[in-house]
Amino acid sequence: MRFTPELPFDGGRLKPLQSEDTAALFALYQQPELPGQKPLQDESQIGRLIDLSVQMAATQRGIMWAIESDGEVCGILSGFDWQASQLRIMLRADGLPVLSDEHRAAAIKAAVDFLIEKYHLRNFGYQWVSGQNESIPGLLGTLGFERCAVLRDAWRTGDREFADIHQFHFISTAEKPQPKKLGDDDNPGQNLDRDVNHGGTH
Amino acid sequence: MNWNFSTGVFQCRLPVAGDDNNALLSLLGKQNQLNHIPRLALENMDQVEDELRRMVMRFENREAAFWLIEGQYDQQVFARISIQKINWMMLSAQLQWELTPECTLDTLQAVLPDLLSFIFTELGLHRLELRLVKGSLYEGWPEQLGFSAEGVLPQQQEFEGKDVDLAVYSRLATD
Numbered sequence: 001m002r003f004t005p006e007l008p009f010d011g012g013r014l015k016p017l018q019s020e021d022t023a024a025l026f027a028l029y030q031q032p033e034l035p036g037q038k039p040l041q042d043e044s045q046i047g048r049l050i051d052l053s054v055q056m057a058a059t060q061r062g063i064m065w066a067i068e069s070d071g072e073v074c075g076i077l078s079g080f081d082w083q084a085s086q087l088r089i090m091l092r093a094d095g096l097p098v099l100s101d102e103h104r105a106a107a108i109k110a111a112v113d114f115l116i117e118k119y120h121l122r123n124f125g126y127q128w129v130s131g132q133n134e135s136i137p138g139l140l141g142t143l144g145f146e147r148c149a150v151l152r153d154a155w156r157t158g159d160r161e162f163a164d165i166h167q168f169h170f171i172s173t174a175e176k177p178q179p180k181k182l183g184d185d186d187n188p189g190q191n192l193d194r195d196v197n198h199g200g201t202h
Numbered sequence: 203m204n205w206n207f208s209t210g211v212f213q214c215r216l217p218v219a220g221d222d223n224n225a226l227l228s229l230l231g232k233q234n235q236l237n238h239i240p241r242l243a244l245e246n247m248d249q250v251e252d253e254l255r256r257m258v259m260r261f262e263n264r265e266a267a268f269w270l271i272e273g274q275y276d277q278q279v280f281a282r283i284s285i286q287k288i289n290w291m292m293l294s295a296q297l298q299w300e301l302t303p304e305c306t307l308d309t310l311q312a313v314l315p316d317l318l319s320f321i322f323t324e325l326g327l328h329r330l331e332l333r334l335v336k337g338s339l340y341e342g343w344p345e346q347l348g349f350s351a352e353g354v355l356p357q358q359q360e361f362e363g364k365d366v367d368l369a370v371y372s373r374l375a376t377d
């Protein structure tokens with residue numbers, strides 16, 4: 001079963017974390033964009049990361065994609081704090097300096113569009129931590145995200161050092177799904193190999 | 203570490219299963235005392251026992267702590283104050299309260315300083331967050347309790363058919 005699809009965007013694609021990308025992902029984690037995050041020491045930790053990304057997507061707790069731009073893996077798009085019943089999720093896109101704003105924005109949009117279409121999510125949060133790339137807040141604005149709160153010292157960067165989290169939200173205007181009885185759709189969970197039966201016959 | 207302590211004429215103590223069922227029902231059994239969170243009121247003693255059991259389990263895992271606040275002399279419980287979603291890595295937690303009508307802002311102003319001191323000094327947490335339904339009964343209280351408004355998070359949950367926005371406040375150990 002597949003839980004995380006490949007999603008193309010202009011100039012690149014989102015793709016599930018795979019073992020063949022271990023070296024590229026390890027290189028990515030040598031230049032962490034998040035304040036306070038230490039570079040990974042051991043390449044075997046990437047294997048664990050890949051396993052977790054599959055488990056999270058399978059249980060609708062989170063979802064992770066590698067961002068491939070011009071044929072190179074240069075970022076990770078993470079969806080976490082996925083509240084399936086509340087139709088919301090938190091996003092963050094972390095990348096190498098070579099990841100352009102244009103491609104970062106396109107990657108976020110591709111993920112948002114997919115999550116609206118497949119899982120009917122409506123509320124997309126994005127957490128930007130003070131000290132990250134300064135262009136990201138402006139980029140989020142172009143995607144319809146609004147800055148809703150500045151959470152003081154909510155991100156720990158050292159023993160007693162902290163950074164603010166700026167929390168943005170984008171609320172989809174798509175209609176909420178109507179509750180149905182179990183079995184009304186032939187849509188077994190999040191298996192991407194199966195599609196929703198819209199025909200109404202079972 | 204002693205989690206029970208006195209603060210002026212009030213006592214903050216961890217709840218006791220079996221002894222505090224009625225007190226808990228008086229706090230969590232009335233919808234108007236829960237609309238600021240929001241959550242549905244408890245309806246019977248089975249639900250109360252279940253709530254008490256979960257409080258104990260969450261405390262044992264140190265993911266939350268719940269205090270019942272009562273008068274030192276009359277021992278009437280008038281509030282439950284808790285810290286939840288304790289994140290020991292980020293040194294943060296969320297504060298939540300359920301109050302009877304007898305508990306006023308003045309009462310909270312008398313109780314909270316010692317409780318906050320325990321949270322910041324004894325537990326070593328750095329950030330305490332408070333989330334209230336926008337426009338709730340307690341709007342304006344956080345600022346008078348020393349919390350700073352940080353913004354409003356839109357449509358955080360659906361409650362009784364409506365999307366609920368939550369106002370976020372925080373108090374830091376360094377404030």
